[in-house]
Amino acid sequence: MGIVKQVKPLIVKALKDLYGHDSQEADLTINITKPEFEGDYTLVLFSFVKVLKKSPEQLGNEIGEYLVGRHGELFTAFNVIKGFLNLTIADAYWKGFLQSAFNDKNLGHKKPLEKTVIVEYSSPNTNKPLHLGHLRNNFLGWSVAQLLKTSGYDVVKTAILNDRGIHICKSMVAWQRFANGATPDSTGIKGDHFVGDYYVMFGTEHKKEMEKLIADGMSKEDAEKNAPIMKAAQGMLLDWEKGDPEVRTLWQKMNSWVYEGFNETYAKIGSDFDKNYFESETYLLGKEFVEEGLKKGVFYKKEDGSVWIDLTAEGLDEKLVLRKDGTSVYITQDLGLAEEKFQEFHYDQSIYVIADEQNYHMKVLKLILQKLGKPYADGIYHLSYGLVELPSGRMKTREGTVVDADDLIEELKKVAREKTEELGKVKDFNPGELNELYETIALGALKFFLLRVDPKKKMVFNPEDSIDFHGFTGPFIQFIHARIKSILRKESPDHIGGKANGQLLPKEKELIVLLEQYSTIIEQACQDHNPSLVAIYAYDVAKTFSSFYTDHSVLNAESEQKKQLRLQISALTGNVIAGSMSLLGIRVPERM
């Protein structure tokens, strides 16, 4: 339990004992004490001034006296400045924490809660390779799942593969026309890129045909629909829906190429799923909801046969749930999939990692399920994240500004290699070890870059900044980890753990205070579904250690006791960094 959580009830009791005042822990504002003042944690007094009719100085002094007097083992000193009561926590507490934590392999992990959470993420279309936007989605989903697991939830990671529809038909038509039977094997092109190339070819050809039609006097809109290649794609979609064997075979073949490519990329970035759903298998789901909704009077039918829900009372619009031809729309499928997932996993919470473009859609989904009285409706949570933009604005397929995931990772690996060779610190590594290191650094840089920003906010990806390995980056944190390991390697493990007496120096204490917050940070990040809190924290820890160990030698400490203390601090820092980074899906090297 964090120190702040221990302190709060004591202050609540102090207010009761001293003034007969009833308060809640939530009423207390306790912050870390600013470095320019003496103390570790600070109670803000202003809110009690009016109720208790005392000056802040008087309040601070009385509460401070009470705490130091009654709980001297925890509080050793206090001071009051303006409306702030600065409390000094006993060195014994910090050292006790250090002693119990530095070798704890389970630090930050919680006991099982016996609650199931589904995290759906990634969810790509199967007509082109993964890009930078997918990476943010994947890293976020994976990390949130990891945070939930650590916090004691049973987590099921799922993806929905959008494997049917006009987009894949476009790639298929283009392949028929232009490929001459070429395959990923025959060309040596990775499967998802291979299929994506035909998607691009479709676009190029489509544009050509449109221009011709427009030159012949057709309007742009009509030309778009009437271009022969577009008609072919639409025809193919109909054939697919009819189950035409030839189309289905081609469809299966091209999708299998894509999956092969995806799997390679997923393996590289460490994304994994417990269960894949395929849109081709779920797109007909949800129709029973239409009947149910009509019966319950939640939906209504228009004279043309289409079915709607009126959400105007909720400040939204009227929303179609079934077309007049009886086919279902996107939202209908999602209703069905939510039900399907519930039947299979009986989840307490179902998290959807989807970009904020779909805020409205997700709001509607949850609302409809609530109106239908589904028991799992309240557990639906949209983890909405902002798009990744380039300095020039949004990535656009048509303008060729999409940053490809595989290319980006390769580029980062190259930079990692160049930088590593330049520094020449791991000349004794064999080629396999080197490759692993480059991958660790490259992915560390990329994941950290994408996860350090609050998911809700859209972010800008500047290729030059993002390739930086200095400062607030993954590689910096990895470097500090390697440094710590290097120090610890020079001392045999059973020589760490001796008594660490003596007064804590400011930088020693600063680090321990920070390390002590680890569990609290994880809790917060899990609750907020926000890995950036962990990323910022990991950096803070690394930076603080960096400053600490340049000032104070660990192995050549002033005394054996100091050496023990610092070895323990180093071990704990290493564990906390490794633990934090693993929550982000980032590996940390022993050397770099």
Added chain:
RNA sequence: GGUCCGGUAGCUCAGUUGAAUAGAGCAACUGCCUUCUAAGCAGUAGGUCAUUGGUUUGAAUCCAAUCCGGAUCACCA
């Protein structure tokens, strides 16, 4: 037009359940490698927290209005 989200240093971002003099990194400038790895450390400089008004002992944070940017409101997914 309705709804929602955002605007903090030149750039990228923290800080937004109200609290002390608004913080990092990058870029710029100064120092520091014979001592645990310089992917580092220490420091300098850089701010009308979009604007205006309000609430409050106290506002980047809450409220209102305005300006700017984005998303969304399809018988698309």
